[in-house]
Structures are given as C-alpha cells and as structure tokens.
Amino acid sequence: QVQLQQWGAGLLKPSETLSLTCAVYGGSFSDYYWSWIRQPPGKGLEWIGEVNHSGGTHYNSSLKSRLITSVDTSRNQFSLKLTSMTAADTAVYYCARGRKVGAARAPFDIWGQGTMATVSS
Amino acid sequence: DIQMTQSPSTLSASVGDRVTITCRASQNINSWLAWYQQKPGKAPKLLIYEASNLETGVPSSFSGSGSGTEFTLTISSLQPDDFATYYCQQYNSYPTFGQGSKVEIK
Numbered sequence A: 001q002v003q004l005q006q007w008g009a010g011l012l013k014p015s016e017t018l019s020l021t022c023a024v025y026g027g028s029f030s031d032y033y034w035s036w037i038r039q040p041p042g043k044g045l046e047w048i049g050e051v052n053h054s055g056g057t058h059y060n061s062s063l064k065s066r067l068i069t070s071v072d073t074s075r076n077q078f079s080l081k082l083t084s085m086t087a088a089d090t091a092v093y094y095c096a097r098g099r100k101v102g103a104a105r106a107p108f109d110i111w112g113q114g115t116m117a118t119v120s121s
Numbered sequence B: 001d002i003q004m005t006q007s008p009s010t011l012s013a014s015v016g017d018r019v020t021i022t023c024r025a026s027q028n029i030n031s032w033l034a035w036y037q038q039k040p041g042k043a044p045k046l047l048i049y050e051a052s053n054l055e056t057g058v059p060s061s062f063s064g065s066g067s068g069t070e071f072t073l074t075i076s077s078l079q080p081d082d083f084a085t086y087y088c089q090q091y092n093s094y095p096t097f098g099q100g101s102k103v104e105i106k
Helices: none
Strands: A003-008 A010-012 A018-025 A032-039 A046-051 A057-059 A067-072 A077-082 A091-100 A115-119 B004-007 B010-013 B019-025 B033-038 B045-049 B062-067 B070-075 B085-090 B101-105
Touching: A003 A091, A003 A115, A018 A032, A018 A091, A018 A115, A046 A067, A046 A077, A046 A091, A057 A067, B004 B085, B010 B019, B019 B033, B019 B085, B019 B101, B033 B062, B045 B062, B070 B085
Parallel strands: A010 A115, B010 B101
Antiparallel strands: A003 A018, A018 A077, A032 A046, A032 A091, A046 A057, A067 A077, A091 A115, B004 B019, B019 B070, B033 B045, B033 B085, B062 B070, B085 B101
C-alpha cells in the first residue's frame, strides 16, 4: 500500500522561500511522476508541477520561474522550493502520485496529507 | 490552459436523493477526466477516472459519464458520508481542476 508523507511549510514572510518534501512509502518511486498541488483557503485546486526519479520535470507555466524541484532516489523522496513567496501563495500544499513514466496521462490516485503554508509579514 | 467549469457550485440535498454534478471543459479532452471527493481538512480522494471508471473501493452509488467537453458525476442515493465537495480534473494536457461543487445537507 503506497503512502505519501510530506513535511515542511509553516509560516513564512513575504519574499521567503517555501520548502517542502514528500516521502514515498510502500511502492515504486521510479515508475511514476510525482506532483505538487496546492489549495488556497476556501478555494479550488491548482497543479504546480511534476517530477520523476531521474529529475524530469513539467511545471505550471504560471509558477515556472519560481519553482525548484529535486529528487532523492536513495530515500524515495521528492522536494519543492517555491521562491519569492507572497500572500497569494498561502495555501495547503499536497504531494500526489500521477502518471507512470512513459505514459501520457493519469489522474492523481494517491495524495499526501497536505501541509499549510502561510505567508504573512 | 484548459478551463474546467462545474455546476452547481453548491447543492442542497437529502439522504437518499439522486445527485448530479456537471463539468464542462473549454476544449475537447476526450475521456481524460477524473472526479475527486474532498472533506474538510483532508486531501482529495479519487473517485472516478477516464470519465466513467470507478476507482477501487469506491461505492457503486457513484458513477460518471461523458466525453469530449461535457461530463457528469452522479450519486444514485446520497449517503451521510457523501456530503463533501467534489472536483473534476482534466488530464488531457497539463492538469486543471474545476472550482468545486459542495454537496450540503438540505
């Protein structure tokens, strides 16, 4: 049974960098793309980007210039950094399992528990 | 980006009611559509993928239909555990979500 456990976030000041990590337990890390998705309070979901085990990435064009992603295959973990945070970036951030490497499309079938990031001066 | 529009935004219903939520895509997404259920403070849960395929473990009271640009999620008989917010999501291209439809107690 695959599980995702994530950590990071918390309270940030404007212009600071958000750092999040998600660990994959109980399944294959290298077979999938792993995504980040966020949800501002009381609002809908926004896909941030995805990464695979070899560092291949695809990003939401609206966030691309502020995103840095990485993977640690030895620990089955992937990470996100979002720079120059503003109040508009305040949200719950989720990690999720997406499509298989080599496949074109898939929904998000497994999700982390979510972590809140609040930007306030 | 492909825009996803759900209706209604809020729906008031009673236990046992049949409930239908509609999702429209701004362009053809074939059948690359998923439905999720989200409860307060929890991550979304995948219910349906490829427009009409039930995810393992999801009650058969949930069903999905549609293709192209118009899709529906139907709950045949609403149960107390079904009061939640539902989101559609296209994955024909870079993923985008609908704005959500909240099913509340009437």
